[in-house]
Amino acid sequence: xxPTTLANVDLVSYLPLGLIITMAVGFAVANVxxxxxxxxxxxxxxxxxxxxxxxxxxxxxxxxxxxxxxxxAMVFLVFDVEVVFLYPWAATFPNIAPGxxxxxxxxxxxxxxxxxxxxxxxxGYRKGVFKFD
Amino acid sequence: MSEKLAILWPEIILFLGTCVVMILGxxxxxxxxxxxxxxxxxxxxxxxxxxxxAPSGGSALLPELMNYSKGLIAIIGLLLLLLATGTVDRAEExxxxxxxxxxDPLRATRGEFYAFFLFSLTGLMLCxxxxxxxxxxxxxxxxxxxxxxxxxxxxxxxxxQEAGVKYFFLGALGAAIFLYGFALLYGGTGTTNxxxxxxxFAANGLxxxxxxxxxxxxxxxxxxxxxxPMHFYTADVYQGAAASVSAFLxxxxxxxxxxxxxxxxxxxxxxxxxxxxSLPPELRVTLWVIAALTMTVGNTLALMQTSIKxxxxxxxxxxxxxxxxxxxxxxxxxxxxxxxxxxxxxxxxTYGVLNLGAFAIVACLxxxxxxxxxxxxxxxxxxxxxxxxxxxxxxxxIVISSLGLLGLPPLLGFFGKVPLFTSGIAAGEIALVxxxxxxxxxxxxxxxxxxxxxxxxxxxPKGETLRETPLPLRRxxxxxxxxxxxxxxxxAGGLMTAAEQAGTYAPMTHxxxxxxxxxxxxxxxxxxxxxxx
Numbered sequence: 037x038x039p040t041t042l043a044n045v046d047l048v049s050y051l052p053l054g055l056i057i058t059m060a061v062g063f064a065v066a067n068v069x070x071x072x073x074x075x076x077x078x079x080x081x082x083x084x085x086x087x088x089x090x091x092x093x094x095x096x097x098x099x100x101x102x103x104x105x106x107x108x109a110m111v112f113l114v115f116d117v118e119v120v121f122l123y124p125w126a127a128t129f130p131n132i133a134p135g136x137x138x139x140x141x142x143x144x145x146x147x148x149x150x151x152x153x154x155x156x157x158x159x160g161y162r163k164g165v166f167k168f169d
Numbered sequence: 170m171s172e173k174l175a176i177l178w179p180e181i182i183l184f185l186g187t188c189v190v191m192i193l194g195x196x197x198x199x200x201x202x203x204x205x206x207x208x209x210x211x212x213x214x215x216x217x218x219x220x221x222x223a224p225s226g227g228s229a230l231l232p233e234l235m236n237y238s239k240g241l242i243a244i245i246g247l248l249l250l251l252l253a254t255g256t257v258d259r260a261e262e263x264x265x266x267x268x269x270x271x272x273d274p275l276r277a278t279r280g281e282f283y284a285f286f287l288f289s290l291t292g293l294m295l296c297x298x299x300x301x302x303x304x305x306x307x308x309x310x311x312x313x314x315x316x317x318x319x320x321x322x323x324x325x326x327x328x329x330q331e332a333g334v335k336y337f338f339l340g341a342l343g344a345a346i347f348l349y350g351f352a353l354l355y356g357g358t359g360t361t362n363x364x365x366x367x368x369x370f371a372a373n374g375l376x377x378x379x380x381x382x383x384x385x386x387x388x389x390x391x392x393x394x395x396x397x398p399m400h401f402y403t404a405d406v407y408q409g410a411a412a413s414v415s416a417f418l419x420x421x422x423x424x425x426x427x428x429x430x431x432x433x434x435x436x437x438x439x440x441x442x443x444x445x446x447s448l449p450p451e452l453r454v455t456l457w458v459i460a461a462l463t464m465t466v467g468n469t470l471a472l473m474q475t476s477i478k479x480x481x482x483x484x485x486x487x488x489x490x491x492x493x494x495x496x497x498x499x500x501x502x503x504x505x506x507x508x509x510x511x512x513x514x515x516x517x518x519t520y521g522v523l524n525l526g527a528f529a530i531v532a533c534l535x536x537x538x539x540x541x542x543x544x545x546x547x548x549x550x551x552x553x554x555x556x557x558x559x560x561x562x563x564x565x566x567i568v569i570s571s572l573g574l575l576g577l578p579p580l581l582g583f584f585g586k587v588p589l590f591t592s593g594i595a596a597g598e599i600a601l602v603x604x605x606x607x608x609x610x611x612x613x614x615x616x617x618x619x620x621x622x623x624x625x626x627x628x629x630p631k632g633e634t635l636r637e638t639p640l641p642l643r644r645x646x647x648x649x650x651x652x653x654x655x656x657x658x659x660x661a662g663g664l665m666t667a668a669e670q671a672g673t674y675a676p677m678t679h680x681x682x683x684x685x686x687x688x689x690x691x692x693x694x695x696x697x698x699x700x701x702x
Contacts, residue, residue: 141174155188162195164274 107165114156121149176298179220179239180291186212187287194280197272199265202279206254206642209283210247213290217243220294228300229364230435230675237514237671238297238428245420245521246290248653250283251646252525252532253413255638256323257282278322285315286417293421296428302351302361305429309347309393312425313340316418323411332409339402343392350386354436357382365689366436371682375437375449384455386433393426394489395482397462404470407482412546413643415478416528419485420521427513430496439499440676447596448499456497457601464490464608471615476548477531480615484574485524487612491589492516494605498592500674505588505665507595511672512588515665519573519585522653526570527619529647533563536634547635553619555628560637562644564623566651573654575616576609581654584661 086093125146132139160166190205190212220239225232257278264270292311299305317340321333355361357379358369370379392399407415434452441449448456467486474480495516498509505511534547547553557564573582586609593602629635637644657664677685 152188155191159191159195162192162274 104165104168107160107163111157111160111165114153114160118150118153122146176223176235178223179216179243180294182216182219183212183287183291183294186216187284187291190287191280191284194283195274195277197274199262202262202277205279205283206250209287210250212287213243213246213250216290216294217247228298228432228435230367230438231431231510231671231673232675233671233673234428234431234514235298237667238424239294241514241518241521242290242293242297242424245518245525246293248522248525248646248650249413249417249420250286251642251649252416252529253282253286254642255640256411256413260325282319282322285319288315289313289319289417289421293425293428296425296432299429299432300363302354302363305363305432306344306348306351309390309425309429310344313344313393313422316414316422319414319417320406320410323414328409329411332406335402335409336406339399340392343389343399345389346392347386347389350382350384350389353378353382353385354433355382359691363432363436365685365691367438368677368682368685368689369691370437370441371677371679372686375441375451379437380449380451383433383437383449383452387430387452387455387459390426390429390433391459393422393429394492395423395463395486396459396489396493397466397486400463400466400486403486404474404479404482407485408476408478408548412478412528412531412548415482416525416532419481419524419528423485423489424517424521427492427496427517431510431513434496434499435674438676439674448497453497456493457598460490460493460497461601461604462490463487463493464604468608468611468615472611474615475550477550477553477619478528478546478548480550480619481524481527481531484527484612484615487608488516488520488524488574490608491586491605492520494589494593494598494601497598497601498589498596500672501592501595503669503673505669506591508669508672509589509592509596510674511665511668512585512592514671515588515668516585518664518668519581519657522650522657523570523573523582526566526647526650526654527574529643529650530563530567530570533566533638533643533647534560534635535638537636538634544638550618550622551629551631552635553622554626556623559628559635562648563637566647567623568620569651569654571616571619575613579658581658581661584658584665588665 125142129139129142132142186208189208193201193208194205196202217240220243221236223236223239225236228234261270261276265272289312292308292313292315295308295311296305299308317333317337320336321330323329351361354366357376358366360366360369375383388399391397392402395403407418410418434448434456437449437452439448441447447453464487467483467488467490471480471483471487474483492513495509495513498507498512500510501507530553531546531548534552535544536547536552538544553564553567557568569580573580576582576586590602590605593599593605
């Protein structure tokens with residue numbers, strides 16, 4: 037087994053990775069720079085304190101959360117799990133022989149699964165999870 | 170995989186019904202909210218029709234089990250649904266109708282209640298077509314998880330919340346135990362498919378790991394059927410929940426548990442061993458001890474109760490013990506009188522109808538506490554006093570249901586119990602049948618107490634607040650269940666034939682099993698062993 041030297045590696049195959057990293061860094065830097073240039077600057081006491089997800093950073097930890105916090109978290113979880121299941125499905129789907137009846141069956145199955153998450157979303161919406169007043 | 174889909178249509182119908190009900194229950198319009206129960210009923214009826222007419226499938230060991238079970242589940246499920254009307258949101262809806270409050274979706278639980286009801290029935294139907302341990306586990310949990318919430322939301326009181334939490338934690342314990350058993354079964358046989366597992370057992374015999382897996386699975390599933398030693402929750406949970414939900418708990422998880430136990434016991438099979446006519450001894454002893462203890466504990470503890478729901482809870486434990494006799498007896502020669510599996514399946518039907526009638530009496534009688542609060546259920550045995558004179562319909566419902574559960578000859582319960590006796594005797598379990606006979610006699614004491622209170626006692630002078638429920642569908646459920654006791658008694662012959670067919674057991678011989686394993690790419694273990702030098 038010969039040791040792999042850098043000369044043997046085809047660096048071109050890493051090009052997409054490099055592109056994505058460049059885009060990610062570029063997007064972040066561009067946003068910060070753009071905010072500095074065109075963003076409104078209103079300094080204040082509230083804006084100066086540390087950000088703690090909308091909570092007051094100083095005080096007792098035994099505060100009562102609005103129950104909607106948990107409801108939103110549950111709805112998030114529905115879509116989170118949905119994506120977890122979508123990924124292996126998407127990775128396997130191209131392996132099905134084109135034109136075979138299995139392909140349609142697989143598509144219907146995942147659509148049925150997506151339908152169930154839509155039902156969960158409608159349920160959350162009707163329950164008033166997204167209504168803040 | 171597509172052939173699996175063909176047997177899943179009933180479950181898909183129920184699931185679609187669940188989706189509709191869940192959304193309808195949150196509608197601001199009262200008509201839409203009221204449609205929840207109707208949509209649920211339509212889904213159950215359609216699922217029952219499709220399920221009983223579908224091509225038979227599911228487990229290859231009990232090939233005819235599925236259609237009978239799905240029909241049975243739909244019939245009892247529909248009656249349970251009638252009984253469950255008005256369980257949740259009654260005070261809330263009254264306040265909205267009186268204009269004291271506007272509809273608040275966060276306070277409404279009607280849609281969830283019926284959705285969970287249908288979810289649980291979906292799980293139960295899945296249990297009937299299970300041929301794989303993973304499928305079976307998911308089906309059992311889909312049956313149970315909604316019931317935990319149904320218990321907790323069934324009344325506004327803290328008692329039902331306590332019952333819900335208790336039920337949830339013990340249910341999680343039970344699930345953990347039988348999941349551990351399933352894992353050991355997989356470890357011992359290398360497959361989760363029950364048919365392949367059966368072939369493995371028929372070709373190679375049991376090994377210690379698989380035996381431990383079988384025993385632990387059965388003890389864990391004992392939670393679902395409320396068998397000793399997993400019965401402790403029963404009385405508290407049934408008493409804490411609303412009577413309609415208790416009736417649900419006494420039928421749905423129990424049926425799921427029995428279908429699961431039949432599927433698992435069928436894997437080593439009743440034709441195990443060289444003699445080819447008995448259960449493996451370890452399994453037989455486990456089931457024997459559980460059956461005898463369950464009957465005795467259930468009946469003895471029921472003697473001391475004054476709450477009707479507690480009496481019925483302990484009686485449901487005792488009935489679990491009776492049905493386990495049929496599981497031990499096994500299919501015998503396949504005729505109805507000797508087929509223990511058919512006896513269990515027929516008993517599930519008779520028990521489902523009779524038990525529903527008995528719980529319906531608690532769901533239908535209530536103490537009026539004025540318009541401001543929810544009425545209390547009439548749960549004390551004194552509430553039944555003189556019922557045949559003051560409220561004759563309700564009185565005769567409890568009299569006929571109690572006598573039926575007792576197994577008095579002309580009634581349905583008798584026809585349910587006889588095959589348990591005969592199949593037990595045919596399988597040579599004379600001692601267990603004696604225990605069963607003695608327990609049936611003990612049971613007479615508390616069932617006759619209910620009958621005595623309703624039929625022979627004078628009305629309780631303190632009972633002037635007692636009234637029949639204003640919910641008409643509940644009374645319909647009570648009357649239909651009681652009428653069903655009489656109608657089904659007349660139609661018992663046809664049902665017995667159906668149960669006999671449903672209890673068909675198709676085991677493999679040693680040679681068939683080896684061929685099956687070879688075709689599945691798994692040569693039997695004996696062939697893999699190197700020859701002795």
